[in-house]
Amino acid sequence: MLKDIKLFFISFVLLQLLGCPAAIIGGGAIGMDTMADRRTPGVILEDSNIELKAFAGIQKLKGDIHTNVTSYNAHVLVLGQVPSEEIKSTITAQIKAFANVKSVMNELTIEPVNSLSARAEDTLITSSVKARFFKENKVSPFYVKVITENKVVYLMGILNEKEAKEAEEIAKNTNKVTKVVKLFEYIKN
Numbered sequence: 001m002l003k004d005i006k007l008f009f010i011s012f013v014l015l016q017l018l019g020c021p022a023a024i025i026g027g028g029a030i031g032m033d034t035m036a037d038r039r040t041p042g043v044i045l046e047d048s049n050i051e052l053k054a055f056a057g058i059q060k061l062k063g064d065i066h067t068n069v070t071s072y073n074a075h076v077l078v079l080g081q082v083p084s085e086e087i088k089s090t091i092t093a094q095i096k097a098f099a100n101v102k103s104v105m106n107e108l109t110i111e112p113v114n115s116l117s118a119r120a121e122d123t124l125i126t127s128s129v130k131a132r133f134f135k136e137n138k139v140s141p142f143y144v145k146v147i148t149e150n151k152v153v154y155l156m157g158i159l160n161e162k163e164a165k166e167a168e169e170i171a172k173n174t175n176k177v178t179k180v181v182k183l184f185e186y187i188k189n
Contacts, residue, residue: 036142038158047071066113072156074102079149122148138166151178
């Protein structure tokens with residue numbers, strides 16, 4: 001049991017590092033990432049808790065399942081592949097039952113799980129979009145969460161209208177992106 005917990009923790013940390021340029025750049029950047037985020041530290045922690053609880057619940061389900069759950073300001077996005085509509089509905093119901101969840105957007109598809117090479121390509125697309133945020137310096141990369149599934153890029157964050165348009169353009173014009181879905185909360189300039 002302890003071995004399973006350690007393995008889970010290590011896997012979770014590695015998954016977080018793979019998708020986070022700030023973590024790759026250096027340990028000091030992680031603190032900057034949190035300080036530059038428009039969410040409060042308490043909300044950031046709650047988002048992490050929502051993701052962990054969702055992961056734990058999904059792990060208990062039977063079947064060939066691949067999911068990616070992202071919570072941003074208590075708005076939850078669920079992506080991946082599941083074997084049935086019943087499992088898709090169960091995942092939505094589980095997440096909606098968590099305290100503090102504002103909304104759930106379930107984009108799971110009923111089909112076999114994506115291959116490792118397809119998932120790796122999605123990870124590369126996410127990294128490319130994030131790198132372009134840094135390079136183009138039109139919108140802070142710390143304000144936008146980027147998630148990719150089947151070459152579709154989902155953007156989450158708390159932005160003003162101008163930042164949202166810039167973020168969408170950067171993602172749209174990134175190699176191999178087939179579609180961009182904006183899931184922003186908007187603030188006034």
